[in-house]
Amino acid sequence: MIDCNDICYAYEGVPALRHVSFNIEEKECVVFRGPNGCGKSTLFKLLNGLIFPEVGTYTFQGELITEKTMSDQLFAKRFHQTVGYIFQNSDMQLFCSTVIEELEFGPRQMGLTDEEIDKRSKDVVEMLGIENLLGRAPYHLSGGEKKKVAIGCILTMNPKVLILDEPLAGLDDRSKKWLSEFLLLFKKTDKTILIATHDRELTELLADRVIEIDENHLVKS
Amino acid sequence: MIIKDSYVPEWMLQEEKYSPKMDHDGFIIRSLMKIMSLLSEFRSNAALKQSYFSTRAKLIATILLIILECTSTNMFFVYIIFAVVMVALSTLKGQSIRKIIGSAMPAAVFSALIVLPAFLMGNHNLMVTIVLRVFISVTMIGIMSVTSPWNEVTGSLKVFHLPDIFILTFDLTLKFIMILGDICTNMMTAIRLRSVGKNNRKESALSGVMGTTFLKSHQMSEELYGAMICRGFDGKYNRRSTRFNKHDIIILIVMIILVLLFIFLNFMQ
Numbered sequence: 001m002i003d004c005n006d007i008c009y010a011y012e013g014v015p016a017l018r019h020v021s022f023n024i025e026e027k028e029c030v031v032f033r034g035p036n037g038c039g040k041s042t043l044f045k046l047l048n049g050l051i052f053p054e055v056g057t058y059t060f061q062g063e064l065i066t067e068k069t070m071s072d073q074l075f076a077k078r079f080h081q082t083v084g085y086i087f088q089n090s091d092m093q094l095f096c097s098t099v100i101e102e103l104e105f106g107p108r109q110m111g112l113t114d115e116e117i118d119k120r121s122k123d124v125v126e127m128l129g130i131e132n133l134l135g136r137a138p139y140h141l142s143g144g145e146k147k148k149v150a151i152g153c154i155l156t157m158n159p160k161v162l163i164l165d166e167p168l169a170g171l172d173d174r175s176k177k178w179l180s181e182f183l184l185l186f187k188k189t190d191k192t193i194l195i196a197t198h199d200r201e202l203t204e205l206l207a208d209r210v211i212e213i214d215e216n217h218l219v220k221s
Numbered sequence: 222m223i224i225k226d227s228y229v230p231e232w233m234l235q236e237e238k239y240s241p242k243m244d245h246d247g248f249i250i251r252s253l254m255k256i257m258s259l260l261s262e263f264r265s266n267a268a269l270k271q272s273y274f275s276t277r278a279k280l281i282a283t284i285l286l287i288i289l290e291c292t293s294t295n296m297f298f299v300y301i302i303f304a305v306v307m308v309a310l311s312t313l314k315g316q317s318i319r320k321i322i323g324s325a326m327p328a329a330v331f332s333a334l335i336v337l338p339a340f341l342m343g344n345h346n347l348m349v350t351i352v353l354r355v356f357i358s359v360t361m362i363g364i365m366s367v368t369s370p371w372n373e374v375t376g377s378l379k380v381f382h383l384p385d386i387f388i389l390t391f392d393l394t395l396k397f398i399m400i401l402g403d404i405c406t407n408m409m410t411a412i413r414l415r416s417v418g419k420n421n422r423k424e425s426a427l428s429g430v431m432g433t434t435f436l437k438s439h440q441m442s443e444e445l446y447g448a449m450i451c452r453g454f455d456g457k458y459n460r461r462s463t464r465f466n467k468h469d470i471i472i473l474i475v476m477i478i479l480v481l482l483f484i485f486l487n488f489m490q
Contacts, residue, residue, distance in 0.1 A: 012261075050410060077241035081417040091437070092407035095429035105426075109418035110239055123230035139436055157417060158237045189233050 001026045001192060002047065002161075007056035009042055016042040018217045019056070029193040031203045034213035040196040041088065043213070044165050047194065048085045049076065081110065084159030088166040090146035094138035099130065099149050102138055106157035117156075124152045128182070144175030151182075161192040168199050180205055244419045252427075253409045260402045263371075263395075276373035277380055278469035282476055283365045284381075287358050289479065295486040299353060305475065306360050313367065321363030329356040371395050376460055385458035392458075393445070397438065404434050 002024040009017040016039040024030050032040050045051045046058060049070045058065045060079065070076045087093045096102045103124060107117045125131055128148045133141060138149055147167070154162065167183070168176045180202050187193060187206060197203060203210060213219055272279075290302040310318055332355040333348060340348045365374070375391045408430040420426070 048414065050414075073243060074241050077244075077417045078239070080414050081237065081239055081241065085414055087407065087411065089407070091433070092404065093411045095408050095412060095426055095433060097425075097429060097432075106415050106417060109416060109420050111242065111418055120230075120232065123232070127228060127230070139433055153415070155233070157415070158233055158235075160236060185229065189229055 001028075001061055002194075003057075003059040004047075005057045005059075007043075007046065007053040007058060009039075009046060009051065009054055011042075015217050017046070017053075020213070020217075020219050021056075022211055022219060024192065024194065026192055027190045029187055029206050029208045030195070031207040031210050032194065032196045032213060033198065033203065033210055035215050038213040038215055039217045040213060041165055044085070044163055044194070044196060047163060048083055049079055081106075081157055082159055083161045083163060084154035084157060086147075086150055086154055086162070086164040086167060088169055090143070090150035091139075093150045094146060094153070097137060098134070099136055099138055099141075099152075100134040102149055102153040103156050105153060110157065120156045120158075124155050127155070127185075128152050143170050144172065144178070147171060147175065147179065159191070161194065162186070163194045165196050166198075167195060168197060168202060176202075239417075241417060242419045244416070250413065253406065253413065256402055256406050256409070260399060260406065263399050263402070272368045273468050274368075274472055275464060275466045275469050276369040277377040278465055278472045279365055279369055280374060280377045281380060282472050283361050285476060286361055286479070289483050290354055290357055293483060293487055296350060298483055298486045299350070299357070301482060302479070303353060303357055305479070306357050306364070309364055310360060313364070317367045320367060321360055324363050325356050325359040328359040329353075386456065388460075389458040397441070400441070401434055401438055404437055405430060408433060 004023070005021050007017055007020040008015070020039075020043065032043065034040055042051070046053060047060075049065050052058075052065070052067050052070075060083070063069065063075075065079070070079070094102055096105055100121065103121045104117050107120050112120070125134065128151065130145070130148050130152065133145055133149065138146060141149065164183075167179055171179065176199075183193070183195075183202070183206055193206070195202070195206065211219060286302060286305075290299050293299055293302075310321065313321070329352050333352045336347050336351050372392065372395070375388055375395070378388050378391070409427075412426050412430070
């Protein structure tokens with residue numbers, strides 16, 4: 001499903017990824033591990049089609065993801081619907097006035113009917129246990145609540161692949177435990193899940209496979 | 222277990238059959254690219270290596286030359302300054318030259334438009350003097366900005382005995398342009414990623430970005446003030462200012478020659 005072949009990427013000459021190659025099958029849950037600054041977030045941006053490899057190729061469901069293919073608006077929209085990305089910092093992901101508007105933003109764009117949008121929002125709210133947050137402004141929520149809403153606003157779009165960048169960063173123990181259990185539940189949906197994390201417990205709980213990136217920005221195994 | 226009910230909705234178990242529709246969302250990408258290029262310019266400036274001359278000497282020379290060329294009534298002196306600036310410009314890399322000329326030309330064209338009525342009324346000299354002076358001034362500022370890190374420029378302002386609070390505000394503004402720019406970039410990326418269909422309320426999403434950025438900046442300013450108080454801030458902003466180096470003697474010699482020329486051409490002829 002996801003095939004990265006010999007990918008290199010650098011920020012103004014400073015390498016962030018060096019000759020990274022791996023492939024991920026459908027329905028797999030893969031954890032990316034590595035020290036800070038090893039290039040995990042860069043790799044996730046690349047997998048989301050936000051940046052493009054300078055060397056090497058990235059293929060998603062048989063389609064080469066390049067600047068050219070992503071400049072095709074319909075392809076890009078379809079791709080972004082298929083690949084859901086949860087940012088490390090949920091603050092940056094929430095831009096609507098209320099939580100319910102956040103949840104409805106994606107499905108409304110997809111042109112779903114009001115009934116379908118209501119059903120999806122209601123189901124996701126129930127899954128995440130955020131009934132009491134619906135009318136509140138996302139900015140004023142706690143870290144754990146923001147993370148739930150950020151996940152919710154991606155889930156309502158029903159992506160095939162869910163990419164989470166350091167999902168446990170900045171959360172308290174209770175929120176961490178909740179999120180770990182939620183991801184375990186979400187794994188039952190047979191979606192492809194990619195997670196960047198340092199957390200051993202989360203890795204042991206969820207990972208079908210672990211990909212290690214070392215401090216030299218190389219894939220170890 | 223915190224999650225008691227392991228309920229997964231039916232629609233989530235099925236693959237989404239979705240065909241997106243075309244939408245006019247190019248402006249989100251354009252705005253995003255504009256902010257990113259602005260930030261990348263800030264970053265590349267912050268990463269500038271020490272140049273041949275000290276920032277302090279360059280700042281003094283730039284301000285002095287701007288004052289001289291603006292106050293000179295002798296056009297020959299302005300042409301000399303123009304030649305000096307062109308020589309200085311020619312020592313830079315092609316990319317930097319393009320960037321500086323790219324800022325100086327629009328400024329010159331804009332000033333030409335302003336003096337156009339005077340030109341049409343028969344005052345032809347004004348067109349050359351004003352436009353050339355604007356071009357020279359903006360080019361000098363451009364040379365200064367591409368060869369000096371901004372933190373050193375603000376530090377060098379101490380030479381002019383500017384109040385501490387002014388320099389501190391200037392420093393913090395530069396720092397927060399990058400931080401808030403990053404926030405805007407990330408939020409607009411989030412909009413882009415979730416703009417998977419037709420959105421008739423783009424303005425609403427963008428106003429959300431502006432609102433959140435404003436709230437965030439307010440929160441950060443309060444936190445920063447708290448942090449400064451905790452670290453003993455009492456209104457004085459003492460920071461290491463850049464020093465002159467031995468190469469600055471070249472700037473000094475050129476400046477002396479230009480000042481003498483200015484006096485000679487403006488007052489002794």
